[in-house]
Amino acid sequence: MYLAVRRAVAAAYFRTGAPNAVQTAIRWDPANPEYYDALGTLMHLYADRPNPDEIVQLYQRATRLSTQDAHFWADLGAGYDWAGRPNDALDAFQHARRLFPNSPEINWRMANFYVRADKTPEALRTLGMVLQEDGTAGRRVFTLATNATRDRNAILKILPPQPLAFFDYLNFLIEKGDIAGAEEVWARVLQLDLPFDIREAFPYLDALIQHAEVGQLSKVWSALMQRVPARAQRTVANSNLVTNGGFESDILNGGLDWRVLPTEGAVVSLDSVGAFEGPHALRITFDGSRNIDYGHVFQYVPVQAKTRYRFSGHLRVQEITTDSGPRFQICDAYNTGNTFVSSENLVGTSGWSEQHAAFTTSADTRLLLVRVVRPVSAKLDSQIAGTVWIDDVRLTSE
Helix, strand or coil: HHHHHHHHHHHHHHHHCCCCHHHHHHCCCCHHEEEEHHHHHHHHHCCCCHHHHHHHHHHHHHHHHHCCHHHHHHHHHHHHHHHHHHHHHHHHHHHHHHHHHCCCHHHHHHHHHHCCCCCHHHHHHHHHHHHHCCCCCCCHHHHHHHHCCCHHHHHHHHCCHHHHHHHHHHHHHHHCCHEEEEEEECCHHHHHHCCCHHHHHHHHHHHHCCCCCCHHHHHHHHHCCCCCCCHHHHHHHHHHCCCCCCCCCCCCCCCCEEEEECEEEEEEEEEEECCCCCEEEEEEECCCCCCCCCEEEEEECCCCCCEEEEEEEEEEEEECCCCCEEEEEEEEECCEEEEEEECCCCCCCEEEEEEEEECCCCCCCEEEEEEEECCCCCCCCCEEEEEEEEEEEEECCC
16 A cells, blocks of 8 residues: 555656656656656756766666567666767667567657768668658658659669559759659559559649649550540540540549539539530539639640540530529630630520531640639629530540
């Protein structure tokens, strides 16, 4: 009972978290290794002039009292590192890893030590072990690895053969603006034939669009379509450059498929009733609440410069109000003021009508934006209501 009381009192002091309270906890319960370990860390973090040797002694006491606790050994390694004793630090970290070889935390701390010691190969191998065991560690691992080396191939080699690790690294490079590096990661994903949902590649496709890498954009999209052969076969069969032009498949909302941006005043859905061709048409319903400047259904289409193209698409409208109704528009994706096609403005109610046009791309056009638009109305009664259906959208070269 006496020992139980002492331990309870010590635990109460320890819970306060203050260095003085932890020292008191040690006096009440000197056999608890956690208290020595915690005091060493607190002294390092909060002491005005921490004494590295005193901190090391506290960590040593913790490891003597609990020889099989890997985290205490990792803390001792950190203590040696602070004290300028790298050889002892390495021994302690290695002992910690022998006790708990798959611990992401211990391997992370050991990798940081290797980086500080300028042991880059060892640091990268250890970071690879962190990735293997912790799928959430990607960003911090890649940041530390990039600080250790600029050799992207060396970092690629530490990635475990898991799609998550590769796409985390791909997205990390995209955020850094390293499109060339992202291309290397993508090539490795294809080389390893890793399984993944094609939507995981959409951030890479968006980056290629942003950086005007249209050639690589087409190659990546073609590789993705090989993973969904039914979509690829439909596109090849009719030579239509518009992906999913008949809305036979679900909208992927990314890549070179249709994209639908939600906005107040309009609701977009696939409609299986009354399609022009095939099982579905796309339906946009305007609720009459606003004078909306609409351009929220669109698709990017790679094209050739100075080439003749033919566009066609079908529209049906029901009770479209105002003088400004929905229509097709095709423009340069990087210069939307350079419009090649703007189809007939449809209002009121009418059955399916084909909208078509032919045009020639300009010398610097590589990517088109095909979209359904409704410009704002200048009339007093300007809030748009009603429904438009879209189907059988095609773009072919002549």
